Amino acid sequence: MYLCTMMADETKKAFNVRAIREQFPALSQKIYNKNLIYFDNGATSQKPAMVLDAINQYYSKDNANIHRGVHFMSQHATTEYETARKTIQHYIHAKSSDEIIFTKGTTDGINLIASSYGELLTEGDEILITAMEHHSNIVPWQMLCQRKKLTLKVAPINLKGELITEEFDRLLTDKTKLVSVTHISNTLGTINPIAEIVKKAHAVGAKVVVDGAQSIQHMAIDVQALDCDFFVFSGHKVFGPTGIGVLYGKEALLEKMPPYQGGGDMIAKVTFERTTYNELPFKFEAGTPHIAGGICLGKAFEFLNGLDLQAIQTYEKEITEYAQDLLDTFEDLSIIGEAKHKTSVVSFSIKGIHPFDIGTLLDKQGIAVRTGHHCTQPLMDFFKIPGTIRASFAFYNTKEEIDTFIEAVDRSMNLLK
Amino acid sequence: MTLQEIQEEIISEFDVFDDWMDKYEYIIDLGKELPIIDPLKKTDDRLIEGCQSKVWLDATVVDGKMQFTADSDAIITKGIIGLLIRVMNEQSPEAVATADLFFIQKIGLQEHLSPTRSNGLIGMVKKLKMSALQALNA
Numbered sequence: 001m002y003l004c005t006m007m008a009d010e011t012k013k014a015f016n017v018r019a020i021r022e023q024f025p026a027l028s029q030k031i032y033n034k035n036l037i038y039f040d041n042g043a044t045s046q047k048p049a050m051v052l053d054a055i056n057q058y059y060s061k062d063n064a065n066i067h068r069g070v071h072f073m074s075q076h077a078t079t080e081y082e083t084a085r086k087t088i089q090h091y092i093h094a095k096s097s098d099e100i101i102f103t104k105g106t107t108d109g110i111n112l113i114a115s116s117y118g119e120l121l122t123e124g125d126e127i128l129i130t131a132m133e134h135h136s137n138i139v140p141w142q143m144l145c146q147r148k149k150l151t152l153k154v155a156p157i158n159l160k161g162e163l164i165t166e167e168f169d170r171l172l173t174d175k176t177k178l179v180s181v182t183h184i185s186n187t188l189g190t191i192n193p194i195a196e197i198v199k200k201a202h203a204v205g206a207k208v209v210v211d212g213a214q215s216i217q218h219m220a221i222d223v224q225a226l227d228c229d230f231f232v233f234s235g236h237k238v239f240g241p242t243g244i245g246v247l248y249g250k251e252a253l254l255e256k257m258p259p260y261q262g263g264g265d266m267i268a269k270v271t272f273e274r275t276t277y278n279e280l281p282f283k284f285e286a287g288t289p290h291i292a293g294g295i296c297l298g299k300a301f302e303f304l305n306g307l308d309l310q311a312i313q314t315y316e317k318e319i320t321e322y323a324q325d326l327l328d329t330f331e332d333l334s335i336i337g338e339a340k341h342k343t344s345v346v347s348f349s350i351k352g353i354h355p356f357d358i359g360t361l362l363d364k365q366g367i368a369v370r371t372g373h374h375c376t377q378p379l380m381d382f383f384k385i386p387g388t389i390r391a392s393f394a395f396y397n398t399k400e401e402i403d404t405f406i407e408a409v410d411r412s413m414n415l416l417k
Numbered sequence: 418m419t420l421q422e423i424q425e426e427i428i429s430e431f432d433v434f435d436d437w438m439d440k441y442e443y444i445i446d447l448g449k450e451l452p453i454i455d456p457l458k459k460t461d462d463r464l465i466e467g468c469q470s471k472v473w474l475d476a477t478v479v480d481g482k483m484q485f486t487a488d489s490d491a492i493i494t495k496g497i498i499g500l501l502i503r504v505m506n507e508q509s510p511e512a513v514a515t516a517d518l519f520f521i522q523k524i525g526l527q528e529h530l531s532p533t534r535s536n537g538l539i540g541m542v543k544k545l546k547m548s549a550l551q552a553l554n555a
Contacts, residue, residue, distance in 0.1 A: 032437050353492075354470060354490050354491035354492065354494075355469075356469040356470045356491040356493065356494065357445075357491050357492050357493045360441070360493050361438070361441060361493075364437040364438055364441060365437075365438065371469065372469050386490065387469065411438070415438070415441070415442055415445055416445060416492060
């Protein structure tokens with residue numbers, strides 16, 4: 001056993017940021033004549049050559065529609081697409097590949113759950129979210145609550161940006177049928193205690209949706225260990241293409257849920273009188289899917305499988321803390337989000353300076369950050385700020401880049417004062 | 418000076434900058450000199466809300482010429498407003514309503530007037546022109 005583990009570890013490449021950067025062609029470009037520093041990974045990640053090659057390979061050679069063709073290319077594309085599904089299943093430790101539904105992304109996944117699982121909810125039922133959710137994990141529930149006369153409850157956070165456990169416990173009652181919570185806050189970097197939340201929710205009979213848009217690329221995910229009922233994420237934030245994502249759902253729940261959209265691929269038999277639906281996962285995948293997206297997302301996970309996830313997690317925490325400590329030395333600068341458990345995101349605001357101004361000046365120095373409300377307007381209202389400047393990191397970022405970024409922040413602040 | 422001549426003048430002022438940061442330093446200085454809107458006029462009907470920054474604009478007609486004052490919560494936005502007002506101020510409503518603002522592209526600031534930038538500037542240009550049209554129809 002020990003020997004097997006050792007051998008498996010040895011096959012993983014040692015974590016070397018220089019070697020990793022070489023695999024991401026986008027990182028070596030110049031922007032406004034400056035070396036690009038890409039700190040907008042919370043919005044989307046760059047793509048490794050392995051994924052880019054797979055996109056090229058698919059469209060230049062393997063392109064065919066899947067699942068129904070009798071010809072070689074169709075069968076080959078089908079095998080590749082279904083292999084990707086299995087790769088993702090193993091990566092997130094789902095029991096079965098039938099539990100992996102391909103979607104357009106996190107937003108699509110949440111809307112699917114709200115539309116389909118939402119049909120099983122009845123008047124008076126409650127849905128519980130937190131105050132740090134992305135608009136994508138607020139608005140679909142508001143729409144569902146309006147449609148089905150349900151109540152949306154919001155668990156508050158403290159000034160550090162952590163969920164207030166006592167308040168969450170108070171709002172979680174036997175009326176709560178669904179808890180939908182982000183794994184990592186896109187604005188604050190707070191890591192929520194998902195396993196604990198799931199345990200409490202299950203104790204009152206509620207199901208749990210985890211918004212994994214910001215966690216899938218930063219930590220090992222085991223949906224069975226978390227015991228969450230649904231886990232959704234976007235491909236483009238985890239080094240894959242845009243327009244593809246995944247909804248994991250426990251098989252028994254997915255079986256109970258009505259289809260989300262009707263069309264080809266999701267049917268077993270259609271007559272004008274009645275249609276019977278296809279089995280999982282196809283029941284939820286109407287129409288020709290994003291075939292290239294699915295296959296190439298599989299490649300992104302194969303890429304991650306070649307890395308040491310534990311080492312990545314440690315490295316990302318280290319660079320996040322490094323950036324936060326340096327930013328903390330500026331007078332008039334406040335870090336927004338100081339949770340004990342946080343990673344990969346540093347949001348900050350500067351007294352008397354609009355985030356838009358800093359963002360514009362950093363851009364002209366070759367540095368990509370995000371400014372604004374980050375699709376979390378209620379959270380900005382809570383902190384009473386118009387927006388933040390957010391630097392979000394990936395494992396290909398370096399401390400040298402952070403040093404350059406700090407100098408650029410300093411230069412920008414001096415210009416704007 | 419005509420609207421055309423002022424734009425040419427701005428283009429030649431910006432010609433001296435070959436570094437982006439110098440260019441922005443100049444824009445920031447312009448922002449500090451913007452003819453600021455009377456705080457009492459910072460009302461919702463004069464507000465153009467962008468996703469990132471807000472702009473307030475007041476337009477009046479004095480002796481047949483347009484007069485603008487404005488403000489923004491972001492200083493770079495203010496600087497660009499300053500440039501737009503410099504071009505449009507003291508011009509006839511006809512000239513403002515039909516203005517072709519070619520200088521923006523020439524000095525490399527077109528990104529700020531792209532629909533994705535969401536800083537309220539596109540809305541502001543629309544409002545500048547609308548106020549001139551209203552003056553024409555009054």
